[in-house]
Amino acid sequence: MARFTGSVAALAAVLSVAAAGSALAQGPAVDWKKQEAELLKHHRALIQIDSSSPPGNETRVVDYLKKVFEAEAIPTETFALKPMRANLVARLKGNGSKRPLLLMAHTDVVGVQKEKWPVDPFGAVLKDGYIWGRGSRDDKDKLASNLMVMLLAKRAGARLDRDLIFLAESGEEADPEGVGISYMVNHHFPAIDAEFALTEGGGALIENNRVTSVKIQTSEKVPRRFRLVATGTSGHGSVPRLDNPLTHLSAAVAKVGSFTMPMRLNETTRAYFGKLASISPPDKAQRYRALLGSEPSGDVLSYLAQNEPEHNSMLRTSVVPTILKAGVGPNVIPSQAEATFDVRALPDEDIPQFFAQMTRVVGDPAVKVEPITTNLRPVSAPSKLDSEMYRALEHASAALYPGAVLMPAMSTGATDMAQLRAKGIQAYGIGPPSTQPDTINYGAHSDVERLLESSLYRLAEFTWRATMEVAASK
Numbered sequence: 001m002a003r004f005t006g007s008v009a010a011l012a013a014v015l016s017v018a019a020a021g022s023a024l025a026q027g028p029a030v031d032w033k034k035q036e037a038e039l040l041k042h043h044r045a046l047i048q049i050d051s052s053s054p055p056g057n058e059t060r061v062v063d064y065l066k067k068v069f070e071a072e073a074i075p076t077e078t079f080a081l082k083p084m085r086a087n088l089v090a091r092l093k094g095n096g097s098k099r100p101l102l103l104m105a106h107t108d109v110v111g112v113q114k115e116k117w118p119v120d121p122f123g124a125v126l127k128d129g130y131i132w133g134r135g136s137r138d139d140k141d142k143l144a145s146n147l148m149v150m151l152l153a154k155r156a157g158a159r160l161d162r163d164l165i166f167l168a169e170s171g172e173e174a175d176p177e178g179v180g181i182s183y184m185v186n187h188h189f190p191a192i193d194a195e196f197a198l199t200e201g202g203g204a205l206i207e208n209n210r211v212t213s214v215k216i217q218t219s220e221k222v223p224r225r226f227r228l229v230a231t232g233t234s235g236h237g238s239v240p241r242l243d244n245p246l247t248h249l250s251a252a253v254a255k256v257g258s259f260t261m262p263m264r265l266n267e268t269t270r271a272y273f274g275k276l277a278s279i280s281p282p283d284k285a286q287r288y289r290a291l292l293g294s295e296p297s298g299d300v301l302s303y304l305a306q307n308e309p310e311h312n313s314m315l316r317t318s319v320v321p322t323i324l325k326a327g328v329g330p331n332v333i334p335s336q337a338e339a340t341f342d343v344r345a346l347p348d349e350d351i352p353q354f355f356a357q358m359t360r361v362v363g364d365p366a367v368k369v370e371p372i373t374t375n376l377r378p379v380s381a382p383s384k385l386d387s388e389m390y391r392a393l394e395h396a397s398a399a400l401y402p403g404a405v406l407m408p409a410m411s412t413g414a415t416d417m418a419q420l421r422a423k424g425i426q427a428y429g430i431g432p433p434s435t436q437p438d439t440i441n442y443g444a445h446s447d448v449e450r451l452l453e454s455s456l457y458r459l460a461e462f463t464w465r466a467t468m469e470v471a472a473s474k
């Protein structure tokens, strides 16, 4: 980290300021052992409400939360485009000297194939130190943890420089009608307007029973889609034609599908690969460091494309064919054939220029590039790495996970932070600690989603520490 370079005296000064800063920033003291039962109760109760979308029925989750807030005299408001897909906002007032902090978590979950689950997916079963169930880590852990932070701040009578806004939003997983974050941002933005936001999207890695790294999501790729449409003359299969759309489309799909956009790092991915190199075994570290140089070798890039596809996707705008549609019968030449492509653009990609480039790559007047413009997430600039919130997350990590390396991350998928960032909110994705096998085999959207019980408690404490550092009056 740049600020730890320089003389020993300067280093000591920085360290003592950091220590004093974090001591000041604790807010009211919390006995975390004593909060576990209540936190677990809320987490389990939230999992037990089936809010898989579609249809969602998130209002049932909202009703639960509302009751809990009302019992503690915390005012709430609900905002619903569709009656059963409501969003809930709760607010603790600060003195207004700083702009609010938004604690956000979504209330819907993805559906389940019940027969594939070893336990009841909506049972919130406790087994082997885990809480099992749909939503246990996506996203009812953040929902319960944010709820707990609000309750604790209220009970402790915390004096706040900023309002704490709690948002439970619907329709994160599936929202064709725009009932969730889009509805809140487009129609009720004053209710959630904030300087900073914390929500899902990050995480922490457990190796050999300790947290070794913490990921904070500060940026995400921008989803875009397009179709290649080839047109020609229809006719009988016995009479070959040079303008057969299947032939033209296939050639175009092959060209676009094997085309790679140039590699480009941004502040987030540069910091990410640098930090990752510092905690990786030598061969991996060498490859990550090569990415930071001016021209990484083709060997490094093809190794990543082959073996670390997610890292490869972080390097460039990706273009992936996902659907082919053509043909009506084995003896019929159709007049049209089309292919759909999923594009995940780097946050600073020039989209119109990108589509113009695709047309050049195709290089065939019989095949048109048609952008798909429905349900677009907005383009959003990365959140800052030198903000008060990011520093607070660094301090929370240092206090809770000593020795762990904290790194910013750009996710290849999209989240509700896109809408917030597009409105200028500095949004950061956090998450509970998890082992790699758990993340791979028992992760979000899997048939056996589960969360370490201890990770729920650590997530809440992590969120509390970061929240109090930026919001508690000094």
Ligand SMILES: [Zn+2]
Binding pocket: 106, 138, 139, 172, 200
């Ligand atoms: Zn989620």
